[in-house]
Amino acid sequence: MRVIIGYGNKLRGEDGFGVDVIEVLQKRKLVDTKLISxxxxxxxxxLELLAATHIIFVDTAFSQTDHYALACAMEIQNGxxxxxxxxxxxxxxxxxxxxxxxxxxxIISMLSSNFDEIPNKRSYKRSLNAVVAYLS
Amino acid sequence: xxxxxxxxxxxxxxHAKITIDVDANNRISDAKIxxxxxxxxxKFCEGQIYSQxxxxxxxxxxxxxxxxxxxSIKACDILLGVTPPQAGINLRKIINLAQILQSHTLSFFxxxxxxxxxxxxxxxxxxxxxxxxxxxxxxxxxxxxxxxxGQKVIQTLxxxxxxxxxxxxxxxxxxxxxxxxxxxxxxxxxxxxIAEETLIFFKNNLAKFEKEIDSFGVFPSLFMALVDENGNLxxxxxxxxxxxxxxxxxxxxxxxxxxxxxxxxAVEAESYLKSPYYKPFGYPQGMYRVGALARLNIAKxxxxxxxxxxxxxxxxxNAGKPVLNSFYYHYARLIEMLYALEKIxxxxxxxxxxxxxxxxxxxxxxxxxxxxxxxxxxxxxxxYEVDTNGIIQKVNLIIATGNxxxxxxxxxxxxxxxxxxxxxxxxxxxxxVEALIRCFDPCLSCSTxxxxxxxxxxxxxxxxxxxxxxxxxx
Numbered sequence: 050m051r052v053i054i055g056y057g058n059k060l061r062g063e064d065g066f067g068v069d070v071i072e073v074l075q076k077r078k079l080v081d082t083k084l085i086s087x088x089x090x091x092x093x094x095x096l097e098l099l100a101a102t103h104i105i106f107v108d109t110a111f112s113q114t115d116h117y118a119l120a121c122a123m124e125i126q127n128g129x130x131x132x133x134x135x136x137x138x139x140x141x142x143x144x145x146x147x148x149x150x151x152x153x154x155x156i157i158s159m160l161s162s163n164f165d166e167i168p169n170k171r172s173y174k175r176s177l178n179a180v181v182a183y184l185s
Numbered sequence: 186x187x188x189x190x191x192x193x194x195x196x197x198x199x200h201a202k203i204t205i206d207v208d209a210n211n212r213i214s215d216a217k218i219x220x221x222x223x224x225x226x227x228k229f230c231e232g233q234i235y236s237q238x239x240x241x242x243x244x245x246x247x248x249x250x251x252x253x254x255x256x257s258i259k260a261c262d263i264l265l266g267v268t269p270p271q272a273g274i275n276l277r278k279i280i281n282l283a284q285i286l287q288s289h290t291l292s293f294f295x296x297x298x299x300x301x302x303x304x305x306x307x308x309x310x311x312x313x314x315x316x317x318x319x320x321x322x323x324x325x326x327x328x329x330x331x332x333x334x335g336q337k338v339i340q341t342l343x344x345x346x347x348x349x350x351x352x353x354x355x356x357x358x359x360x361x362x363x364x365x366x367x368x369x370x371x372x373x374x375x376x377x378x379i380a381e382e383t384l385i386f387f388k389n390n391l392a393k394f395e396k397e398i399d400s401f402g403v404f405p406s407l408f409m410a411l412v413d414e415n416g417n418l419x420x421x422x423x424x425x426x427x428x429x430x431x432x433x434x435x436x437x438x439x440x441x442x443x444x445x446x447x448x449x450x451a452v453e454a455e456s457y458l459k460s461p462y463y464k465p466f467g468y469p470q471g472m473y474r475v476g477a478l479a480r481l482n483i484a485k486x487x488x489x490x491x492x493x494x495x496x497x498x499x500x501x502x503n504a505g506k507p508v509l510n511s512f513y514y515h516y517a518r519l520i521e522m523l524y525a526l527e528k529i530x531x532x533x534x535x536x537x538x539x540x541x542x543x544x545x546x547x548x549x550x551x552x553x554x555x556x557x558x559x560x561x562x563x564x565x566x567x568x569y570e571v572d573t574n575g576i577i578q579k580v581n582l583i584i585a586t587g588n589x590x591x592x593x594x595x596x597x598x599x600x601x602x603x604x605x606x607x608x609x610x611x612x613x614x615x616x617x618v619e620a621l622i623r624c625f626d627p628c629l630s631c632s633t634x635x636x637x638x639x640x641x642x643x644x645x646x647x648x649x650x651x652x653x654x655x656x657x658x659x
Contacts, residue, residue, distance in 0.1 A: 060244065088347045092295060093333035139315075146318040147326050 067107040110158035216597035220458035251284035252560030260556030261354035272540035273356025287335025288561035294328025306613035356543035402511025402596025405430035407473035418484040420559040441557030472591035475563025477517035482507040489527035
């Protein structure tokens with residue numbers, strides 16, 4: 050089973066990109082796909098991923114340049130300093146070390162530096178459509 | 186004088202830095218935590234309609250949104266002159282306890298347990314949850330399971346895991362049905378087993394940490410918490426009680442509506458966190474502690490069998506007098522986790538919980554109200570003034586963590602003086618300074634993951650306040 054996790058805060062401008070992607074995908078009736086929309090990644094999310102063979106994280110990643118570009122942002126910004134939210138890589142570690150699960154992983158990040166509003170709605174929509182098309 | 190700066194402080198909720206002052210003789214003269222993020226909720230809530238406040242103030246935080254929502258809806262209940270039906274009160278209590286469970290679980294398993302497993306002097310790269318997953322996988326799984334249960338209760342009864350929207354003035358939006366009740370009840374025995382085993386693990390390891398127990402924030406202070414009509418542990422409602430470090434009662438049966446008569450608020454330089462104090466003693470002598478340690482010091486009993494047994498052992502630590510060691514916040518949180526599970530079970534089995542959960546009304550009857558509850562980290566106040574149309578005119582929030590600000594600083598100074606050698610600052614000493622802060626489990630608030638910048642720093646400054654060294658903790 051494929052699991053797509055869109056995460057972010059819709060009250061924080063372009064940070065809600067992952068959640069918006071999930072909202073569109075929910076209307077597509079994708080086969081063998083579980084859609085999860087969350088504000089942040091938390092340890093217990095691991096339990097919802099035990100049956101997954103392929104996990105795709107959709108998020109917004111901070112970048113001073115390349116706004117609205119799609120990328121795979123792998124930088125762990127909170128790593129071992131674990132707070133109440135964790136990185137996709139940490140979820141992967143939970144799955145591998147605690148539950149002997151090793152599904153395929155993808156990270157799709159829309160680059161942005163604006164977490165107050167969506168200044169360019171057209172570019173935002175273009176990025177959203179591109180991700181939705183890729184995942185559909 | 187030199188100054189040591191730890192920036193950022195790691196494994197806490199939010200953003201902060203610590204400064205440690207060193208005098209001309211290389212002795213530690215002071216230490217403080219500075220909360221470096223500004224939120225501004227009290228100001229931008231002005232002009233909003235009262236009914237928006239539970240959802241708005243819940244955004245203060247992504248880890249304890251339920252606490253803010255609970256205090257907020259209680260304030261709104263008073264503005265509306267409405268008492269929720271018993272089912273609504275019970276469901277609010279269950280959601281609040283689930284939040285305490287998941288928050289305490291995060292604090293213990295994910296933020297602090299690496300210190301207990303590997304020790305405070307372990308290599309930094311080993312002192313984290315990744316190492317724990319390798320060496321103690323079952324413990325890591327237990328932490329995930331308890332968090333999952335707490336979050337499931339919040340989501341099922343409150344509508345969402347984070348920022349639940351089912352908590353509303355007059356009660357809760359959704360009645361409890363039998364199937365939901367039974368599903369949740371099924372998971373409680375295993376959760377209680379995990380909580381009990383975790384308590385055994387913690388108690389069995391206490392002997393390793395005698396020096397930390399005796400130096401992590403051990404000082405006389407006042408304690409404040411809500412208690413029920415019998416003087417027992419209470420997180421949702423009740424009256425305020427304040428005791429001193431000998432256990433003498435300074436105030437009791439205080440309605441939270443009158444908190445301003447007893448609690449003053451000071452502002453310290455270089456920090457956005459307020460410093461509340463007990464007014465009759467003045468600032469800063471009126472330092473008090475809140476949270477799990479204070480609650481267990483003040484409560485006569487928990488009211489559930491397993492937690493009461495543990496409470497007896499806890500109170501024996503200081504021969505029945507208040508336990509003054511801040512290290513034991515961890516111990517107190519574990520007992521509260523057990524209590525929360527037992528109490529959730531009792532409330533779910535209570536037939537009155539199955540009734541109508543919401544009393545709908547919308548007429549403003551009062552123009553000032555204080556909502557108060559016990560958040561995971563301590564007593565939380567939401568004080569609102571509205572006009573006759575329900576538009577917010579003024580807001581005062583005393584956040585649980587803020588109550589502990591003066592005590593955190595006192596504890597920091599003690600730990601720094603015990604463990605820091607200003608001429609050669611070791612990693613273990615820096616970790617202990619941070620670990621003192623983690624005892625209080627401060628929630629400095631961040632409800633977006635977007636920028637994800639790590640939490641805090643430690644600064645070393647000389648007697649002229651010049652920075653000598655900054656220890657970046659990321």
